[in-house]
Amino acid sequence: MNITAILTAAGIVATVGILIGILLGIASEKFKVEVDEKEILVREALPGNNCGGCGYPGCDGLAKAIARGEAAVSQCPVGGTPVAEIIAKIMGVSVGDTQKKVAFVMCNGKCDKAVTNYKYSGIMDCNKAMVVPGQGGKACTYGCMGFGSCVKACEFDSIHIVDGIALVDKEKCVACGKCVEACPKKLIELVPYKNRTLVQCNSQDKGKEVKSKCSVGCIACTMCTKVCEFDAIHMNGNVAKVEYAKCTECGKCALKCPVKIILSDKLEAVPEKVEKMSVAN
Template sequence: MSVTAIIMAALVIGVVGIIVGFLLVTAGEKFKVEVDEKEVAIRAELPGNNCGGCGFPGCDGLAAAIAKGEAPVNQCPVGGAPVAEKISAILGVEMTATEKQVAFVKCAGDCDAAQEKCNYFGIKDCRTAAVVPGRGTKKCTHGCMGFGSCVKACQFDAIHVVNGVAKVDRSKCVGCGACTKVCPNGLICLIPDSSVYVVQCSSQEKGKAVKEACSAGCLGCTACVKQCEHEAITMNGNVAVIDQSKCVKCGKCAEKCPAKVIRMREL
């Protein structure tokens, strides 16, 4: 092979390399994805549980929303105040303090209080039992079935079935809301951690029908509504509901409740 041929081959390869490099640079500029440095920094501070408790599709979705100003810095229920403070520093904004929310089970119908009507031999899952005629073993079809769908949904070991009814460990609960979404009876809600008096019943039955099914049921008598001086208690059908934003924690409703369904929360 002549020297001229070698030089020509080298030149061709060099020209092709330059053209390919130019095309790659042009394509990179045209199709590059802009990266928001603040979004990346925020994502690094989020815990990475991807629980969905923030209302966004995982931590990536929340990081993008916070960076765009579409979500507050304290939107992550798992990270809480410590993570919110770090995100506030990244964005250079002042964090607004919000109270921690925790899950609460609106049922006290455990094995001692609730009457049973049958034996259940199906899959131990509340959502499955809910579609079976009779909805579980208890006479009260509004209460906790005790099969633990909420337990399986919780990533933080904060809820367990004790004596036939779900109970929340407030010290472990981060308020992600995963348990609230899987309960077929809608028994679990989020309330301020400072809440003192609660109504542990969701039955829509009244009087005698309630007591025939569960000794811990609300009678729907409205005595608590009449007793409250702050309009913090209303009736949702036949069961009392406390508006925690209005409750002054005086305890008069609990004293007046003949069924003792309104009680102080367990620590």
């Protein structure tokens, strides 16, 4: 065995290794990507669900946007106020308005309320059923089909099909907006958690036609808009729409509604009065 040859080979390998190490060190310094320390801290504060409800591609994308000042510190719907407060301290800003929101389904066409044209036995998926004649068995083409595309989209088990329509569990909902995107009829919206005055209809049909399809559809009588003292409810075409920022939860619109499609705590508190009003109207 030639010792000189072995030492020469070892020397060459060592030299090459040293040269590669030096080159890698130079390259890492020359091409390194500067990472904002605030971005790292913000990312650590985010819950890590990567649901996309913030409008960015996952928590990494949101952290980068917040660190750059392109997104609000309260942008994460899952983390809510607690996470927003942590991020606000990291960014050195105030939290601002971070009121909790929840998803709300603008339909009350349950099995005993909505008229059915035929018994549907096709694919149980709202988006696919949109191309089927009649869009499912229900007569109202504006209402919830009840096939659960929103249920499949929800990662938090906060929305289910109950009695033929989608129903949101307000306590589980994090307002990620996935159900809003999944609904092909745009029946789901994000509303303030504290708001209790909500219109359970989305139909643009006129009064008589609405009643022929659903017993609890908005008939566009405008009684709710006339009785509101705070200009908080208006007609959006043929359906009433609440302006949540103005609503004081007085419940007068719900009490006046002849078809009971406006939810309100006040309505639940005085059922006898409501019954008398509906008969009188």
